[in-house]
Amino acid sequence: MNMSVALPVIIPLLAGALSVMFWRSHFAQRALGVLGTGAMLAATVWLLLETWEHGHIVMEMGSWPAPFGIVLVSDMLAAIMVVLSGIIGFATAVYSLSGIGKMSEKFGYYPLLHLLLAGVNGAFLTGDIFNLYVWFEVMLVASFALLILGGERAQMEGAIKYVTLNLLSSMIFLTAIGLTYGLTGTLNMADIGDKLSTVEDTGLITVIAMLYLVAFGVKAAAFPFFFWLPASYHTPKVAVSALFAGLLTKVGVYALFRVFTLIFNQDVDYTHEILLWVAAATMLTGVLGAAAHYEFRRILSFHIISQIGYMIMGLALFTPLALVGGVFYIMHHIIVKANLFLISGITFVMKGTHELKHMGGIYRTNPMLGVLFLIPALSLAGLPPLSGFFAKFIIIRAGIEAEAYWVVAVALVVGLLTLYSMIKIWAEVFWKAQPEGVEDELRDVSSGPMIWMWVPVIMLALMTVAIGLYGEPIYQMAAMSAEQLLDPSQYIEAVLGEARQ
Template sequence: MRPEVALPILIPLLSGAISLMFWRSHFMQRLVAVAGSGALLLTSLWLMASVNADGILVMHMGDWEAPFGITLVADLLGAIMVVLTGIIGFAVALYSLASVGRGHEAFGYFPLMHLLLAGVAGAFLTGDIFNLYVWFEVMLVASFALLILGSEKPQMEGAIKYVTLNLLSSVIFLTAVGLLYGLVGTLNMADIAQRLSQVEDNGMIDVLAVMFMVAFGIKAAAFPLFFWLPASYHTPPVAVSALFAGLLTKVGVYALFRVFTLIFNQSPDYTHEIMVWGAGLTMLSGVLGAAAQFEFRRILSFHIVSQIGYMILGLALFTPLAIIGGVFYIMHHIIVKTNLFLVSGIVKRLRGTYELKRLGGLYKSHPWLAILFLIPALSLAGMPPLSGFFAKFIVIRAGIEAEAYGVTFIALLVGLLTLYSMTKIWAEVFWKAPPEPRDDDKEIPAISHRELWQLYVPVVGLALCTLFIGLNGQPIYALAEASAEQLLDPARYIEAVLGQGGEVTP
């Protein structure tokens, strides 16, 4: 029995339940949010240390051995993703103390936040393909409720697009799960991987692979069905945007990595060729959309799409170096993108708007905020010695070694256009002189020192994480390399889940 495998799921579920018990207590809601997310971070670090020391960890629910019972599995990739979930959950919980009003709290912001974190952690740790679908639906319910908190018109419009595309993804996913079960008679992912290698109907396997690719591609906001993301992520409270930006699309990316290294690895020439060009078009469409925007969060939302392309490219090239690059890129991007959204929230709190044309002069009035923006912004653009440089370098080098020159050129071009977008934000928000006041400008409430510290502390923490990844690239690379080795050797996963040799009586 390894309790550390289940605790990252149980702690946010328990925290959410306690928050509901203290529904009317403003103080307790906030205390549970910080304590619960802090406990999630600590247990995720415990899980990472255990996986590092003991290898792949497996926990069978109710003592029902796999493949007959529900199984939780933590390999290095899953453990890495859970640690990142803990970091982002804790940072957003601290930030929410100053950015989420009592009106949103009264409608269940903190219980929904805990439910979302439980769904994300569950998706990263489940060893069952149907339970992956269940955790996806938990995330969908929690994220939709968070998206419409406040019930403003832009939120409702964004939420409709968000839930429509994600429900389409869920329908395709569930249909694929049903067909897969009919083909192999099991839902345990390790058992599916073992049995699928014995199936002779390669055509059906290819159809299922494409269905899973489309379902997870929608969840990850990959081309062509990505438009739900920039239509919705700029509409909710900024803490919600930051939580979504860091974690939600990465669950789709994680599912692609899991399924296409463990289950559908029989004909990578077919499925991965599709992913290569899907990754290239995702990068291009996202960065061009960002270049056309002049609203802080919309620019960042489009850049989520473009950066997802780099991660998918790492999987699509399917070489050891490319998988390392994909995992490294995920680690870098979750930290950086969340931080950029948190910075945008501070700008909004100081100046009352996200519109670039109505901003300016923050470098002179708030120089520390300007520096805290530059660290994740330049990292996102891939400037050395920050984390994004190493992430892009590994993926691009893998593309050159794989002789995928077309998509590698796109990756380089997208890096330059990303730098253009970040420079545009810097020039408009921080460098230029503040614009003249307008008659329709609303009065901005004064900000207290306590509120300012609550906003700044998580931003500083995530900026330090970005600097740590960039300045200590070797141990992070080694971690990504060990994770890639596990992903490219599915027999280790199968043996850990099903036992020695992976043989199970049907």
């Protein structure tokens, strides 16, 4: 019995439970935050190595055999995703040591952080469609509560939009599950994929596929369901929005990848054509929204949307190379985007605002932060030799090979506009002179307890450079996951192998 597949879920649950128990002690909560996420990171890396070796790792929870019980399944895509959630969880926990404040800790920041990570990892690893819904809800309840930590007016307004639209999408998801169950009589994803290939009514299957597309599209903030994201992501604490930006929408993208490779692969011409249009519109609206804004975190929020478009484009093209590009893009994006949000937290401590117009001159006082910003910013825009260049390069090359020239053109234009937004932030926050009437530096960020904010930023920046310079193993992992995604019979065989004989 291989324990590695359950640990990424069990560890954060246990750490969260313990930190609720010790809610009176700030020290115990912080220690549990760092140790718990650190242990989770180690467990996820172990799972990745095991999956790399064995291909698929399956565990039947409670020893109830598939397809009746709930299974946890790790294939290469799931393993990569949990490692990323481990990295971001650990980075956020370390950042929170100086960035979150006693008030948030009192209202349960650390238990919620662990619960959120458990929900995210559970969603990545589960092999049961209803269990996926349960993990989505675990994740959402934790994220609702994290979103309103602090209780300011903007947070409340953002939270109401976030809660309403996400609940709506959950209910659409539940409806889709109901219809799927009516059609196939099973909830195990491998079994659904297996049984749907014998269902003759492809029209009904496509309808259900579109319900899943809407449900996960809302979670992933794809066009035209994205509007809750820019309304809420700039309102919570910086550590929280970095965590959300890194992980939450990507769970939606992961669910799209899983469902549209394993289950809905009958009518690819129709469903994936729709996905391609969604991808192009998502890229374009996201980047145009970012160009119009002058608030640091709001620009970054709109960029999440435009980047989601690239990932969905990788899925929509549905060729081996395109899926490699999509997975590679997710890996690059999670690290870079979380890092940019964490940097916006440091500049907020220095200047006391997120408005670009009221900031400036940071490069003069703190050139190191300028360099640390440029690494993820230029990577996001896709400049070589950083990680974003290779991610975009693979996807665009796949687009050309698939002869989808118009979407390639959109992707290239969006890349240019991304560069424009990043240069805008660079020029306004770091390069231009200090505006009149603004304090030079509100707080010293390079000493004392603030030093913890730098550790994850440097760590993530180094990863961005490393993926760019030494991308071969990352590419190999993405290639292996793409190969598994395109051949769902491997997944089905791994889950149902014993039941079929």
